[in-house]
Amino acid sequence: AQKITQTQPGMFVQEKEAVTLDCTYDTSDQSYGLFWYKQPSSGEMIFLIYQGSYDEQNATEGRYSLNFQKARKSANLVISASQLGDSAMYFCAMREIQGYSTLTFGKGTMLLVSP
Amino acid sequence: EPEVTQTPSHQVTQMGQEVILRCVPISNHLYFYWYRQILGQKVEFLVSFYNNEISEKSEIFDDQFSVERPDGSNFTLKIRSTKLEDSAMYFCASRQPTVSSYEQYFGPGTRLTVT
Numbered sequence: 001a002q003k004i005t006q007t008q009p010g011m012f013v014q015e016k017e018a019v020t021l022d023c024t025y026d027t028s029d030q031s032y033g034l035f036w037y038k039q040p041s042s043g044e045m046i047f048l049i050y051q052g053s054y055d056e057q058n059a060t061e062g063r064y065s066l067n068f069q070k071a072r073k074s075a076n077l078v079i080s081a082s083q084l085g086d087s088a089m090y091f092c093a094m095r096e097i098q099g100y101s102t103l104t105f106g107k108g109t110m111l112l113v114s115p
Numbered sequence: 116e117p118e119v120t121q122t123p124s125h126q127v128t129q130m131g132q133e134v135i136l137r138c139v140p141i142s143n144h145l146y147f148y149w150y151r152q153i154l155g156q157k158v159e160f161l162v163s164f165y166n167n168e169i170s171e172k173s174e175i176f177d178d179q180f181s182v183e184r185p186d187g188s189n190f191t192l193k194i195r196s197t198k199l200e201d202s203a204m205y206f207c208a209s210r211q212p213t214v215s216s217y218e219q220y221f222g223p224g225t226r227l228t229v230t
Binding site: 033035037042043044045046047050052091093095101102103104105106107108 | 146148150156157158159160163171204206208210217218219220221222223224226
């Protein structure tokens with residue numbers, strides 16, 4: 001069974017600073033994908049970034065990068081130059097590559113960005 | 116940009132009543148999903164749907180739940196006899212049919228309140 005662990009219930013960061021949100025995972029699958037989603041207070045789920053288990057390079061999308069350490073089974077999200085609009089809940093999720101791509105989510109980390 | 120839509124945005128119902136949550140996935144997507152998020156908790160997988168049948172379902176998805184694609188555009192989740200613990204945000208998601216396409220596009224959610 002797959003499992004996602006996010007150990008930080010809340011994080012604080014000042015505007016323009018970088019922040020790392022932790023995510024560790026557990027799976028017996030050789031092929032899998034890792035995701036980060038952002039959920040603002042309005043409730044919608046916004047896709048941020050994806051990392052495949054066989055991708056050799058860390059994924060990057062604008063200010064978001066994923067620090068993928070396969071041996072440690074970690075997939076931390078790094079947000080550079082935080083903005084006030086980054087304040088939200090952030091979820092790490094994993095899916096099997098085979099099958100129907102069901103996502104398993106972690107409990108989330110609430111990020112608050114202060115001026 | 117195409118998006119997943121969900122109606123209603125908020126549904127209030129009395130315990131024991133039937134509710135139908137509606138979703139319109141992105142038009143060329145063939146994999147459809149329902150997820151649930153109880154307030155303050157993580158997002159949980161309910162069911163996936165492909166080729167007009169359920170492909171996977173979680174333990175949460177018991178006999179009280181059903182899904183249907185009644186026409187070429189809508190994808191519905193029905194709860195036959197709602198319970199207080201069904202109160203949650205329900206997200207619909209869809210995905211393209213290609214192996215290389217990994218991202219699930221989420222709708223804005225329907226907040227279900229059972230009183």
